[in-house]
Amino acid sequence: MxxxxxxxxxxxxxxxxxxxxxxxxxxxxxxxxxxxxxxRLPRTEPLKDVTRRGNGIFHAGRVSRRWVNNPEHGVPFFSSTDILEADFSFLPYIARSVVKENPRLTIEQGWTLITRSGTIGRISYVRPDVDGYACSEHVLRVAPRSDKILSGYLNAFLQSRYGIPIIVSQASGSIVQHIEPSHIADLPVPRFEVEIEERIHDLIQSAASLRAGFQAGVRAATADLFKSAGLTDLADLRWHEKPRALGFPAEGVNSNSIRASNYDARIKEVMSILQSIPHRTLGDICKAGKLGSGSRFKRIEADAESGAALLVGQKDGFWMRPEGRWINPARAPREIFAQDESVMIASQGLPGESALICRAAFVTGSWTKYAYTQHFLRVVSGQPAFPGAYLFAFLRSEVAFRCLRSMLVGTGPQDIHPVLRAELPVPLCTPADRERIANTVRSAYRDRDEADRLEDEALRLLDEAVRDAAR
Incomplete structure (x- = not known):
């Protein structure tokens, strides 16, 4: 209540x-x-007065979405949910011709993005590495006037305990709620001394740079792994450019599975390349660790202030900040928590091209305090020579993703076949390579945790400034 x-x-x-x-x-x-x-503050300005003249708060308008598979012919495209993700490596590509027809699709560094349809008021800051990406018409763009306000400070206010509730309260509609630019144009933005606004801006900017560093780090770790393993042919897997297997012979069919997709000729080619180099199977590496789903349990709601745990599901497990529900951990099995350097693979659902099933997330640092649903496949190394950070660098790759997708079984919510997933070949690399790759992943996640800390500090400073000024 x-x-x-x-x-x-x-x-x-x-x-x-x-x-x-x-x-x-x-x-x-x-x-x-x-x-x-x-x-009660001595000075505020309407949002429309601190954003670009004429079109400082806008959305792109409806477009005909034409998708492409080759990155050379497309622009990475954010949906209204994608703006919340921590790793932007798996965005679809919208045709460059569409962006040329409607340049308002593109976003710029320093803008604030606000979801405007369906779930209202989810906010993201356009960090430097996604400048020029395209974004859905279901997302409002707030473009600050550089001569009036600092972009990081404006973002901190909009995502604060003062900005979000007012934005959400402006939603209209009965079935699918939405907001328009005019609904938030008069939102009062508090103004303070230059030193306070600059400090908050610098914290938000530093957080954005660290998140860009996190993105570069995990990508570099995966690229390093494939190069070190001699898998340059698989480093940039163009899955959709491979001819579809409409008819093919299958060898080695047994009682484990008679499902055709589990014997897809395209993935057999990929698996044969992985098996041709020094490797260990995932089941072997995790024999003394864990390779299985969590236990089912009843969720007992609890207040965040009373020792509750935030329960992370398959969707928000890939976001910058999870938005799960708070539960009583004392009324749930201990394994709802994940040990440090666990890889969590979304393992239950339907395999649409934009679905998360078979994507890998990494649990370390501040994320070890969260609880996780049974829908995640827990991958915990049982061998120190194969640290979880190294496994993640491989399991987050397009190669591992497609291999796991070929192992799905079931009709409604599908799952990854327990026997087939244990047979997934993991490149061996040298001990020095494995340690270097693992350290790259660890460094990237330290950057991510530090970004969260800086963002929290910016919001704390803003809250203090508002309350002091309102006295």
């Missing part, structure tokens, strides 16, 4: 402003409290 903040209770004046509306939603969302607090 959500309760009103006792430090700032609902006032009679609020009821009058809402025409004596007596349902709780407008008052408990946090929007009214935030707006009333901002009204």
């Amino acid at each position: 959500k309760l009103v903040n006792t430090d700032n209770p609902v006032r009679a004046g609020w009821l009058l402003e809402q025409s004596a509306r007596l349902d709780a939603a407008p008052y408990l969302s946090g929007a009214y409290e935030a707006r009333k607090l901002l009204e």
Whole structure:
């Protein structure tokens, strides 16, 4: 149950402003409290006055989406959910001709992106490595005026406890809610001394740079692994350029599976290349560790402040910040938590091309405090010579993804065949190579944790500044 903040209770004046509306939603969302607090500040400016003249708050408008498989002919494209992801390596490509027809699809470094349709108010900052990418029309762009406000400071306010509730409260629609640029144009942006705004901006900018470094790090680790293993032919796997296997003979069919896709000729070619170099099977590496799903359990809701654990599912397990539900860990099996350097593979669902099933995530640092659903396949190395960070560098690759996709079984929610997944060949590399690759992954995830810390510090400074000014 959500309760009103006792430090700032609902006032009679609020009821009058809402025409004596007596349902709780407008008052408990946090929007009214935030707006009333901002009204007490000595200086605020409407959002429209600190964004680019004429089109500082906009969306791209509807487009005809034409997808391409060759990156040379396309531009990476964000959906409204993709903007939340930590690793942008797996974005689809929209044709360059579409972007040329509608240049408003592209985004620029320093802009703030806000989801505007369906789930309203999810916010992301355009970091330097995605400058020029394309983005869905279901996402609002907020382009700051450089002569009026610092981009990082504006982003910190929009994603703060003051910005998000007001943005969400402007949604309209009964079935599919949405917001338009005009709905948030008058959102009051607090202004402070230059030193405060610069400090907050620098923290957000540093966090964005660290996240770009994280992205470069995990990509470099995977590229290093394939180069070190002599797999240059597989380093850039153009899966969709391979001819589809519409008819092929299958050898070695046994009682484990008689499903045709498990014997796909395309993946047999990839597997034969992996098996031709020094390798160990995934099952062998994890024999003394774990290679299996988590236990099913009943979710017992709990308050975040009472020792609860945030339960991460297959969707938000790949986001920069998870948005799972809070549960009581004492009423759940111990294995809902993951040990350091566990690889978590989304293993249950339907294998659409944009689906997450068979994608790999890595648990280390601050993410070890979260709980994880049973829908993740836990991959825990049982051999120190094959650290989890090294396994992740391989399992996040397009090669491993396609191999695991070929091992799916089931009709509705599909799963990865337990026998076939254990037979996945993992390149051996030399001990020095494995350690170097693992350290690259670890360094990347330290950057990611530091980015989260800096962003939290920026939001803390903003909150302090607002409350001090409102006194």
